[in-house]
Amino acid sequence: MHSTQKSVADSFSDFVESEEKDFTLRDGSRIAVVGGGPAGSFFSYFLLKMAQAIDLELEVDIFEPRSFGYCGPAGCNHCGGIVSESLVQTLAAEGIVLPRSVVQRGVESYVVHMDVGDVTIESPVHERRIAALYRGNGPREGGDSELESFDGYLQNLVTGLGARVVPELITGVEHRDDRPYLKYGDGKGGQYDLVAMAAGVNSNIINMLNELPGDYLPPKTTRGYICEFRSTKEEILRILGRAVHVFLLDIPRFEFAAIIPKGQFVTVVMVGEDLDQELVHAFLNDPVVRRTFPTNATPCVCSCSPLINLGARKRPYGDRVVMVGDSGITRLYKDGIGAAFRTGKAAATSAIFHGVSAGDFEKHFWPTCRNIVNDNRVGKVMFATNAIMKNSRLTRKAMLRMAQKEQEKENARPHMSTLLWNMFTGSAPYVEMFRGTLRPGFIYNLLLSVGAALVPGRKKTAQPRKKAA
Amino acid sequence: MSRKSKRADKAAETLDRITPAFRPVQVEKTAPCQVGCANCGDIRGWIGLVAQRHKTGSSRDQAMAQAWQLIAEVNPFPATLGRICPHPCESDCNRAELDEPLAINAMERFLGDFGIRVELPLPRLRSEESEEWIGVVGAGPSGLSFAYQMARRGYRVTVYDAREKAGGMLRYGVPDYRLPQQVLDAEIQKIVDLGVELRLNTRVGTDISLEELRSRHASLYLGIGAQMGRGLPVPGGDGPSVWTGSDYLARINQGEAVETGARVIVVGGGNSAIDAARCARRGGADVTILYRRSRDEMPAIAHEIEDAIEEGVELILLAAPVSVEREGDGRMTGVQVQRMRLGQPDSSGRRRPEPLAGSEFRLPADTVIAAISQVPVLDGLESLDHDGDWLVADSHGAIDKDTLVGGDAVSPGIAGEAIIQGRHAAESLHARLRGLDPDKASDPVSPPIEPEDILLASKKGCEAVHESRLQGEQRVAAGMGEVAKTITEQQFLAEVERCFSCGSCYGCEQCYMYCTSGCFTKIEEPTPGMYFSLNLDQCKECGKCVEVCPCGFLEISQPSA
Numbered sequence A: 001m002h003s004t005q006k007s008v009a010d011s012f013s014d015f016v017e018s019e020e021k022d023f024t025l026r027d028g029s030r031i032a033v034v035g036g037g038p039a040g041s042f043f044s045y046f047l048l049k050m051a052q053a054i055d056l057e058l059e060v061d062i063f064e065p066r067s068f069g070y071c072g073p074a075g076c077n078h079c080g081g082i083v084s085e086s087l088v089q090t091l092a093a094e095g096i097v098l099p100r101s102v103v104q105r106g107v108e109s110y111v112v113h114m115d116v117g118d119v120t121i122e123s124p125v126h127e128r129r130i131a132a133l134y135r136g137n138g139p140r141e142g143g144d145s146e147l148e149s150f151d152g153y154l155q156n157l158v159t160g161l162g163a164r165v166v167p168e169l170i171t172g173v174e175h176r177d178d179r180p181y182l183k184y185g186d187g188k189g190g191q192y193d194l195v196a197m198a199a200g201v202n203s204n205i206i207n208m209l210n211e212l213p214g215d216y217l218p219p220k221t222t223r224g225y226i227c228e229f230r231s232t233k234e235e236i237l238r239i240l241g242r243a244v245h246v247f248l249l250d251i252p253r254f255e256f257a258a259i260i261p262k263g264q265f266v267t268v269v270m271v272g273e274d275l276d277q278e279l280v281h282a283f284l285n286d287p288v289v290r291r292t293f294p295t296n297a298t299p300c301v302c303s304c305s306p307l308i309n310l311g312a313r314k315r316p317y318g319d320r321v322v323m324v325g326d327s328g329i330t331r332l333y334k335d336g337i338g339a340a341f342r343t344g345k346a347a348a349t350s351a352i353f354h355g356v357s358a359g360d361f362e363k364h365f366w367p368t369c370r371n372i373v374n375d376n377r378v379g380k381v382m383f384a385t386n387a388i389m390k391n392s393r394l395t396r397k398a399m400l401r402m403a404q405k406e407q408e409k410e411n412a413r414p415h416m417s418t419l420l421w422n423m424f425t426g427s428a429p430y431v432e433m434f435r436g437t438l439r440p441g442f443i444y445n446l447l448l449s450v451g452a453a454l455v456p457g458r459k460k461t462a463q464p465r466k467k468a469a
Numbered sequence B: 001m002s003r004k005s006k007r008a009d010k011a012a013e014t015l016d017r018i019t020p021a022f023r024p025v026q027v028e029k030t031a032p033c034q035v036g037c038a039n040c041g042d043i044r045g046w047i048g049l050v051a052q053r054h055k056t057g058s059s060r061d062q063a064m065a066q067a068w069q070l071i072a073e074v075n076p077f078p079a080t081l082g083r084i085c086p087h088p089c090e091s092d093c094n095r096a097e098l099d100e101p102l103a104i105n106a107m108e109r110f111l112g113d114f115g116i117r118v119e120l121p122l123p124r125l126r127s128e129e130s131e132e133w134i135g136v137v138g139a140g141p142s143g144l145s146f147a148y149q150m151a152r153r154g155y156r157v158t159v160y161d162a163r164e165k166a167g168g169m170l171r172y173g174v175p176d177y178r179l180p181q182q183v184l185d186a187e188i189q190k191i192v193d194l195g196v197e198l199r200l201n202t203r204v205g206t207d208i209s210l211e212e213l214r215s216r217h218a219s220l221y222l223g224i225g226a227q228m229g230r231g232l233p234v235p236g237g238d239g240p241s242v243w244t245g246s247d248y249l250a251r252i253n254q255g256e257a258v259e260t261g262a263r264v265i266v267v268g269g270g271n272s273a274i275d276a277a278r279c280a281r282r283g284g285a286d287v288t289i290l291y292r293r294s295r296d297e298m299p300a301i302a303h304e305i306e307d308a309i310e311e312g313v314e315l316i317l318l319a320a321p322v323s324v325e326r327e328g329d330g331r332m333t334g335v336q337v338q339r340m341r342l343g344q345p346d347s348s349g350r351r352r353p354e355p356l357a358g359s360e361f362r363l364p365a366d367t368v369i370a371a372i373s374q375v376p377v378l379d380g381l382e383s384l385d386h387d388g389d390w391l392v393a394d395s396h397g398a399i400d401k402d403t404l405v406g407g408d409a410v411s412p413g414i415a416g417e418a419i420i421q422g423r424h425a426a427e428s429l430h431a432r433l434r435g436l437d438p439d440k441a442s443d444p445v446s447p448p449i450e451p452e453d454i455l456l457a458s459k460k461g462c463e464a465v466h467e468s469r470l471q472g473e474q475r476v477a478a479g480m481g482e483v484a485k486t487i488t489e490q491q492f493l494a495e496v497e498r499c500f501s502c503g504s505c506y507g508c509e510q511c512y513m514y515c516t517s518g519c520f521t522k523i524e525e526p527t528p529g530m531y532f533s534l535n536l537d538q539c540k541e542c543g544k545c546v547e548v549c550p551c552g553f554l555e556i557s558q559p560s561a
């Protein structure tokens, strides 16, 4: 096609084509959504809602080979399943009301465990409570899980709006005649006016997009580890209470772990650059963890090692393509579902009200992404600081002490508590948290605590508080 | 054991390890269709060649030709069996768990017709010629299958048959409305094209002695079938207007008109009875079938019985003739019939019919067709080992050192079985003549994959294709015209996509797509069953690939104890 001398006819048809190049969606436009996880569903949800509002009829095909009714990794998009109450509220305001069968509400505290002691941090502000959910239909061999699939719930919601879920894998993406062309798992394929990539980062498809316009590069990733243990509801409530337990331990190579009670199951989540079976083993056998673990738990009924998005390296859009959720830009280490919501909505808004060219996405989609990217920069600094602090017994003690103090005093300004809380849930941007740490009160209290930690004192262990249902 | 229970075991074994290691291994498994019948060959394989043509880079016609060849490996009669086989292969199809089994038989028929239409030659196995000259008695499906399998292995083969034409019961038993003779001719011609010599009108045992044949040929195969219909053992049963089913059908199938009068009674419950009844119906008669047991015990193919009833054949169950009534001049007037009831099971496991005293009634009749049973004709062949009417063979089909036997002559069955026995005999003879391992059977031995191992949750329902068929009255009006049409190419191409490819990789790419450790590598020139190579160096043992594998090809590897 790359002949240097173009015939008159060719030039003319180029001219006609460029005149015809139209990047707005019209009645009958075909949109493919690759991946029916939260990003794919949120995008489709807003796309169809907004189209409805302006009386635009679109054909939306969501490609998702996974059945979220299936227990275990085959039907699951593997994550810790923690969402902030504020996200649940935001979704409700958008018309996505998550029923009790999908979200387990009422997680009211965090317990931070360190070798130097534990501290329970109550939800600092009321709306900042958290909720737990399962992405798939519960763990492998867990047909009796109390929670239904979150991803499945969203999928039903969008099929209700008229999206078609095609249970096919997309195996390749090409650019043909100015339109993206998707290759389906059965060897066939189809052409679309717009493709939303919502395949997350746990799929090789995101490494196959080099044919598309734009200069997309797949996000950098690191590995997480998730496993589920089965016990009894009573035992889990007795040991773990209604709290999410996070661990800042001084195990070599260890970075972060959380234990989340979910009915008769316990989800263990670990994150780190250098995560392997040995480290998982070391963590699960650490005395601090052992004492927080239901005694009669059945070892690991389900596990996976998913990748976590550490930030996209290039702009996640091009002509007629847009990357939403993990395939594009997401929050660092937390609130991935919230980010899927925000990027999905922004991409849909741009597509419906502005257009689907790279320029349209640049103007109307990228700002949402940019905010996340900028905030992640701050987040990185904070995680680095946190890592330094948690790696020294002294600073660990100081953190513990400061948080404990705050939790004891009703009227104390909960600086450290808010910080720890926010680090682990999605409610606040990293920027906001960072500003908090710059307040004189925080620094003063931290210094005080460091000082106090130097003086050997009574060892204090706060037990998780059990709340009535 | 299903993959799931293996997984549970695995978890129990590794209690001490906290996290069990789920390492995948690729294991091709037997598909249930292949266990149902060994005669459509590698069913999953030939379907896969067409269904996966987009992935393997074959054109539609190439893929269909390859598929035809794969069937022809074991069965040179796909167009024939595609029409008449009761298709046991379909009954265990895992697709039934979701909607309907695959229409394997209809697809086989399509491919068979395709093979005839584009004149595909049967595939040879060896190019060298062998010295031995092999003789075959009987040009029915069993003898021809044997002859084909020997000829394609390079042997000179001569087939002797007493009849004027080859085909056995497929020609002289099965009527044209189910199997047009041109279809049979075309498939037999392919075998002849391979160099098989047919010596027709030659009855072994009378026209030429068995001994002469033995001295002429290195080895013999006997596929003589069961040619003789048993008569009606009741008073008046041996006079005029009483036919055996085999004689009656042989006449009809040779295009001779048979005068039956207006009222025909057929006695029996097998395929011959049903076919005779349907032929008589097409001749314009009112036809009643008498069968002494109940419908469940009828040996005929179930849908054939259905078809006969739709065509207006009356079925009287639990009834048997006790005498044929005749006028003084011998002309038949009717049949005395006795009602039966089922008593204790007999040696065949079926409940024995017992007469009900005082239940006799009369049916007017002009013709009686006794399709009770057929037995082999052993005239001049009495020296062969036989038990009563039937020849006796060992598990390799050998009746003595140089003679093999198979098909209906050993025990009456369906054409597919006769073809399998012919092939097995050829495989074992070839192994013996060439000094190969005789037990290396070409049929699957491992148990079939279980439906739990198919990831049904991700499949969408879709009805099977059905051949378009004439309705009952139309069928009778069409006479010997074929009752069902071959599915169209479009229908065929849609139907192949319904296959789950149970136990064999079909390149869905999910393992490859979802393994974030890069354990799976695409094979450059994939073939059905072979799409990815597996390297576990980076495996995180999460087992996700096994979980998402929709066809049960991947499984958790078991530690070698």
Ligand SMILES: Cc1cc2nc3c(=O)[nH]c(=O)nc-3n(C[C@H](O)[C@H](O)[C@H](O)COP(=O)(O)OP(=O)(O)OC[C@H]3O[C@@H](n4cnc5c(N)ncnc54)[C@H](O)[C@@H]3O)c2cc1C
Binding pocket: A034, A035, A036, A037, A038, A039, A040, A063, A064, A065, A066, A077, A078, A079, A080, A081, A082, A083, A168, A169, A170, A171, A198, A199, A200, A201, A202, A203, A204, A205, A224, A225, A226, A269, A270, A271, A306, A307, A308, A324, A325, A326, A327, A330, A334, A335, A336, A337, A338, A340, B513
């Ligand atoms: C260990 C860990 C813990 C986490 N914990 C939390 C948490 O507690 N709270 C939180 O909010 N977030 C958490 N996250 C982040 C969260 O999982 C992601 O941000 C979120 O899943 C992103 O949603 P998504 O729709 O973009 O992608 P995904 O959820 O990954 O969904 C992608 C979908 O695309 C489909 N797909 C992939 N490839 C193809 C293809 N080729 N064709 C068709 N379909 C395809 C997949 O089947 C899948 O359904 C965690 C992540 C990890 C790894």
Ligand SMILES: Cc1cc2nc3c(=O)[nH]c(=O)nc-3n(C[C@H](O)[C@H](O)[C@H](O)COP(=O)(O)OP(=O)(O)OC[C@H]3O[C@@H](n4cnc5c(N)ncnc54)[C@H](O)[C@@H]3O)c2cc1C
Binding pocket: B084, B085, B086, B137, B138, B139, B140, B141, B142, B143, B160, B161, B162, B163, B166, B167, B168, B169, B170, B173, B174, B202, B203, B204, B205, B223, B224, B225, B226, B227, B249, B271, B272, B273, B275, B301, B377, B406, B407, B408, B409, B412, B413, B414, B415, B416, B418
């Ligand atoms: C009416 C009828 C309908 C049937 N319908 C079906 C059906 O729908 N589906 C199905 O699968 N099966 C059906 N069958 C069964 C099927 O036809 C037989 O199982 C099959 O034909 C057996 O094959 P064979 O080669 O063993 O014997 P045959 O087909 O009987 O062939 C034997 C051949 O040997 C020849 N022969 C015998 N003795 C000698 C001799 N001494 N010398 C030379 N030649 C000799 C005969 O002439 C004949 O050609 C039906 C059978 C009948 C009778």
